[in-house]
Amino acid sequence: MTTLVTILTPGYADWETALINAASRQYYGLETRFATPGGEPVTSAGGLKVVPHMAVEDIEIDRVDAILVNGGTIWSTDDYPDISDLLRNAHAAGKTIGGICDGVMALARAGLLDTIRHTANGPESLPDTGYGGVAHYVSSQRAVLDGGIVTAPGTAPVSFAGAVLEALGMRNGDLDFYLGLYGTEHQAA
Structure with missing residues (x-):
């Protein structure tokens, strides 16, 4: 079974990976798992408390297909968890790696963005x-x-969800339908 692990940190941005996890689990029947530093419960920016499935340190790369780094303010502080080795090893093993918002900073720290096209909240x-x-x-x-x-x-959780599923080889008419459905409010009236 295809398995996605989303890394959450204290103060994570609730909305950024909610769609990819809900769509993956509900519509595609994929396994969604959550990991935090030390396996500790974390509370989101919106106050949602999550008890994770595992510690970041216990992620077994050979048992997952994608590792997603959810954004949050911790990534722009000196208290960020160093997950560089995990991300480099997962990428070297051919796993899909995703970062959204400040979560992209973890990918940058790991050197994964030095030679590929990428985006973020801004180059700064x-x-x-x-x-x-x-x-x-x-x-x-x-x-x-x-x-x-x-x-x-x-600000792009819909296209993030679509790109992650595409990277996992799931681009089809169903995905296009869901992306259109979730992105309807962003179309010109």
């Missing part, structure tokens, strides 16, 4: 990470998929 959100991919930065309001890596600004 990445330099303090040791980031070397400025030449590949794409200013986009939608998710960008390149080399099995999905990046998106925090």
Whole structure:
């Protein structure tokens, strides 16, 4: 069974990976799991408390198909969890890696954005990470998929969900229907 693990941190942005996890589980029958640093419960920016399935440190790369990094303010502080080795090893194993909003900073710190097309909240959100991919930065309001890596600004949970599912080989008419359904409010009236 295809398994996605979403990494959540204290103060994570509730809305950023809600759609990809709900659609994956409800419509596609995929397994969705959640991990936090140390396996500790975390509370979102909106006050939603989550008890995770596992600790980030216990993620077994060979048992997952995608690792998604949810955004949150911790990624722009000195208290961010260092998940660089996990992300590099997962990418080297051919797993889909996704980062949305400030979660993209974790991918930048891991060096995963240095040679591929990517986006983020803005180019100014990445330099303090040791980031070397400025030449590949794409200013986009939608998710960008390149080399099995999905990046998106925090305002793009719909296209992030679509790009993650596409990276997992699930691009079809059903996905296009769901993306159209969820994105209807953003179409010109």
